[in-house]
Amino acid sequence: MDFEYTERSKSLQEKLKAFMGEYILPVEQEVYAFHSHPENRWKRWPGLEALKEKARGAGLWNLFLPKDYGELSPGLTNLEYAPLAEIMGRVLWSSEVFNCSAPDTGNMEVLAKYGNLKQQQQWLQPLMKGEIRSAFLMTEPQVASSDATNIETSITLEGDEYVINGQKWWSSGGMDPHCKLAIVMGKTDFDAPRHQQQSMVLVPMNTSGVKIIRPLSVFGYYDSPEGHAEIELNNVRVPKENLLLGEGRGFEIAQGRLGPGRIHHCMRLIGMAQRSVELMSQRASERFAFGKTFKDFSSIRQEIARSQCEVEQARLLTLSAADKMDRAGNKEAKDLIAMIKIVAPNMALKVIDRAIQIYGGKGVGPDTPLAHYFGVARMLRLADGPDEVHLYQLGKSVIKKYSGE
Incomplete structure (x- = not known):
């Protein structure tokens, strides 16, 4: 491979380093101090939206998307984006300022690659604009989720709706007050071949039966405000149109x-x-x-x-x-x-x-x-x-x- 970065990547690296130096590093400790107070744990730092507007105005927005999805994405390759992710990684909370934080990045890629037009209009566009946040629900407390075929959450078709039952944890993003969507992985057919049992479905967080049981800390850190949630799904009903790609494609x-x-x-x-x-x-x-x-x-x-x-x-x-x-x-x-x-x-x-x-x-x-x-x-x-x-x-x-x- 050619280890020389493209001119586009090098230009963005310089802009990103300058932005980090001018706007992120001076408030790094202020943000950590804000979230260290329990009453602020699940609130957003008041200066975040202003920083996001500055980043978007500077063209430092949605840098992660590897394909061109219109004016909201620069369409960088993975190799062009990699050094930008490294720069953002220096300050743990900074990725959101550029709309490049997990799990939103992965969820946007899922919607961009596998979602239909309606799903993209309803969820991908607000995510790309930074108007909402999202969660990814795969891991479960009762099974070894390192083998994803073990998951037990059921996704059952009843008429024009899917009914979801199960318990998830380490659901990153689930605690954020702006989290509006969860992508849930479960099983639509427990008797199908092992890798064709799973499906993914879009679940709005305000759907009846979605219950946040508790936030989970990592070595005492809550990674506020997005956090990691343990979530119960109790007879959660969503339209069958919320299924991604098709049954057995999870x-x-x-x-x-x-x-x-x-x-x-x-x-x-x-x-x-x-x-x-x-x-x-x-x-x-x-x-x-x-x-x-x-x-x-x-x-x-x-x-x-x-x-x-x-x-x-x-x-x-x-x-x-x-x-x-x-x-x-x-x-x-x-x-x-x-x-x-x-x-x-x-x-x-x-x-x-x-x-x-x-x-x-x-x-x-x-x-x-x-x-x-x-x-x-x-x-x-x-x-x-x-x-x-x-x-x-x-x-x-x-x-x-x-x-x-």
Whole structure:
């Protein structure tokens, strides 16, 4: 692949860095402090909408969509978008400012790729405009959802309606006061072949029978205001026109959704890790112990050098996956996608941990993003498929390739 970014991507990177420096970093701690108060946990920071308007006016809007969907999308490739996701990943809440935050990105891609015209007009357009937010309901508490064929939520056709019953959790986006839509994965036919039992259906959050049981924290962080919800679906009725693509196509949609999302997650992780290298370098230049500056200890230099090597390795692997997706499609890129999903979270955890160690007590407190980074990186070893699933499938693929089977 050609590792030189396109001129369009380079121009957007410069604009995005300038925007982050002028508008995001100066209020980074203010936003975290606002959401740290329990009474504000599920409220939106008052300055968010103004920042979103500035981003849209600057042409930094819906950058993630890999195809051109009109004036609301620049139509970047995965390779062009990847470094932009890295820049946004440096501040955990910043992606929403550019309408590039999960799970909305994945849900918009689902609606754009699999939704019909009516579904796109009703839900995709408001999402692309940033007028509403959404949730994705797949994982369930009673089954090992790392195997998505295990899910038990039922989607039963009764006349002109689908009736949905089940319980979901880790439903990202479900707590946001602007969350108006959930994409729900369940089973329409429990007796069909294993990968044809599942379907996806659009469920407005105000539908009778949709009940938020509780928000779920990740290592004590609630990721306010979108959060992660546990949700009960009790005889939820929606028109049969709310089904996506067709009965038995849910697993297919899920696979199409998760490929680009894994690229986004990995590049954001690289952004966290790169900023961690920068923070530990700054700390090493400022602190003294035993008569020397931290940066003059060989062990500190080695930790920083090793960290930068690992960040760059993960970055190049992720760009390689993005390039393969653009040129050959998600299916052909599946091995590289599995590799980055294994490599990036584990790399980020090691680098962030070193930064915390160099920072000392300050590293585990609220005055740096490091502790929150660590929680997010650890969670991402599970989200969009745990390490073990990707290792299992990748190992199978590699063995097949080299054993002649």
